[in-house]
Amino acid sequence: MPYESGADWQYDVPTTGSTHLPPDAGYGKALRSQGYGFEVAVADLIDNSIDAGADKVVVHFLRDAERILTLLIIDNGRGMDDASLDAAMTVGRRREYGDGALGMYGTGLKAASLSRAGSLTAVSRTRRSRAAGRLLTAEGMEDGFRCDTVDPRYAQDLIDRYDGIIEWHGTVVRWDRVSNFDTVARGQSDQYLSRAIARLETHLGLYLHRFLQQGLKLDIAVWDVSATDGVRGSLGEEVDHIAVEALDPFGYKVPGKAGYPLVITAPVEGVGDVDLTAHIWPAKSKQAGFRQVGSLNERQGFYFYRNDRLVQAGGWNGLRSPEGHLALARIAVDLPSPSNDVFSLDVKKEGVTVTPAFTLGLDKAQAANGVTFHGYLADAENAYRDGAKRTEIVRKAVTAPGKGLDPKIKRVIKEELPEKPGEEPIAFTWTALPEDVFFDLDRENNAVLLNKTFREDFTDGRRGGSNDTPMLKTLLYLLLEDCFGLGRWERARQDRIDYWNTILLTSARAERDRRARASS
Structure with missing residues (x-):
């Protein structure tokens, strides 16, 4: 019925029609300013590869004698045809994700890529379709979200170049005008790549450690396109290659206290029972999963997983501040599915926000043997203090090994x-x-x-x-x-x-x- 002025309170706002309002070009700038770090952006793209069923992924840096040129991510997932490529490159388009998918918002490919690069190319092939590709640039987004079609001959050549990875189907994502690379001074490429690859290897090894333990093969390679070796000719040659290994934040051999790890169940209103797998690392451990994942203060606390993908590596989420004597305390939490109002994940998948309902649940949390969550924290603190009393032989510091060593x-x-x-x-x-x-x-x-x-x-x-x-x-x-x-x-x-x-x-x-x- 038409709205009558002065009528009683309206429980639903009356309308008289609708208008479709396409996004302004400024939305593209907002999308590109999401604040993705380089490693976080690469990990987001590998999530897409995993969702596509890939079990082999290569992160490929291309360089010449003086500078770093571009970055490619190649996978052997099921690939995309023309229609799927159009959908993947459409800004603001949401797609349906299965319960086990790593993708959430439908913006990762565009936002992660164009926050680090001026140009994003996706080339793909399925079992039933020929190689096809799309090119999206920062300038194109400001020009009415224009997306260009890649020459089919180039698309096929690019797929063929990586036939050792892509057999019947797969995808190549290419970044050009990468902001990180543009700041590297000429002659400094080796030093930059050494540090960048070390950081990337650590990040991917940590956040994707469950997938790597389940068989995902993830490599990082560097090719010098200006080099020739008499075999590959103008394609260049590989100058570095590492296989990323799982960096398990719970990968100790012997726990720091008998009886751990221990499952402590927290009753959380709005979600139900949430299992917290409480771990205590051995004191003064030198294992990579303890020492090489960052500052010990930053890495204590909660490790949240969503569908086996680590989405927060440490932190107490407002429960308390980091303290040195809790450095051995780490708690694994698999986020409940489906989505709920207690746990929310940021678009970059590197942090979880919790409501007070989670904190209240921790106050009531208890294991089957009667140990409470706060009792666990006391155990972790005591293990740390006991370990601090032990004398330790101090080994001489060394210059770290670099490129060329396994x-x-x-x-x-x-x-x-x-x-x-x-x-x-x-x-x-x-x-x-x-x-x-x-x-x-x-x-x-x-x-x-x-x-x-x-x-x-x-x-x-x-x-x-x-x-x-x-x-x-x-x-x-x-x-x-x-x-x-x-x-x-x-x-x-x-x-x-x-x-x-x-x-x-x-x-x-x-x-x-x-x-x-x-x-x-």
């Missing part, structure tokens, strides 16, 4: 030995050297140079990767680590390098002779 070895070295702060990691590189030299030191760039003449003798004649010959490089690292980060170079130290070189050179030639005899 990530598994680097992680163990970090667990066993403290790092010198502010030192560039020591890299290992095969290069041309005089025939009477097995190795040399580039102390200015913190690198151990290996004579590539002998490379195949240590790889059984096979083409080696950037992280090949792990035993050789590890032994050299242990021998040579203290030769870096020094001031004055002593004659006695140079003499030691000379006789090590002579002995190792003789050993390498003996290995070559052995292989020649074995093949004859």
Whole structure:
């Protein structure tokens, strides 16, 4: 019925029609200013790959001799056809997510990408459709949300280039004009990539650790497109490659107190019973899952998971402030499904907001054996204080190993030995050297140079990767680590390098002779 002026209170606001209002171009700027960190943005795109059923994902940095060019994320998920690509690139379009999906809001691909890059390209192929692609730029979003169609020939070439990952179906997401890369000074690409890859490896290993433990293969690779090796020609060559491993924040071997981990159940109004898996780390642990995930104060507290994806790594969510004597306390919480009003997740999936109902539930939380949540905190504090009383042998700090050494070895070295702060990691590189030299030191760039003449003798004649010959490089690292980060170079130290070189050179030639005899 039409509205009559002066009528009684209206429980529903009366309307007379509707108008469709497309988003203003300013909405694109707001979308791009979500504040994604680089690692968080990459993780958001890998979530899409996992949702697409991928079990193999590669984060691929492309560079030339002087600068970092672009970033690609390649997966072997089920892919997208033209209609699906249009839907994925439509700003503001929501899609239905299954109960187990990692996606939530439908903005991650655009917001995460264009907050870090000026141009987003998605190229994909399904089992039943040919390669297709779409290109979305910051300028296009301001021009009425224009999305460009990628040349089908380029789309097919890009898919073919990654046929070792994409067999029958998959997707390549490409970022150009990446803000992080544009700030890297010429000649500083190696140093930037070393630090950026280390941070990315830690972030992905932590936040996706359950998927990695379940079999997801996630690699980070660097290609120099300006290099040629006689095999790949103008495609360049791989100069670094690491396999991301799970960094489990609960991956201790023995708990810090007997009886843990312990499931403590909290009755939360509006949700029901919420299980808190309470852990106590062993004091002074050197394991990567304890030491390498960030500040111990920041990493104590709640670890919230949504569909096996870590969405908050530590923090007390207003319950209390971080305290040194609770450094061993970590609690795993799988968020209830479906969505509810007690727990809300931010769009970047790196923090959870809770209502007072959760805090009230913690006051009543109790395990089957009678231990309360506050009793657990007291146990964690006592374990910390008991551990602090034990004397510990302090090992000498070392310069960390860097590019060229297998990530598994680097992680163990970090667990066993403290790092010198502010030192560039020591890299290992095969290069041309005089025939009477097995190795040399580039102390200015913190690198151990290996004579590539002998490379195949240590790889059984096979083409080696950037992280090949792990035993050789590890032994050299242990021998040579203290030769870096020094001031004055002593004659006695140079003499030691000379006789090590002579002995190792003789050993390498003996290995070559052995292989020649074995093949004859």
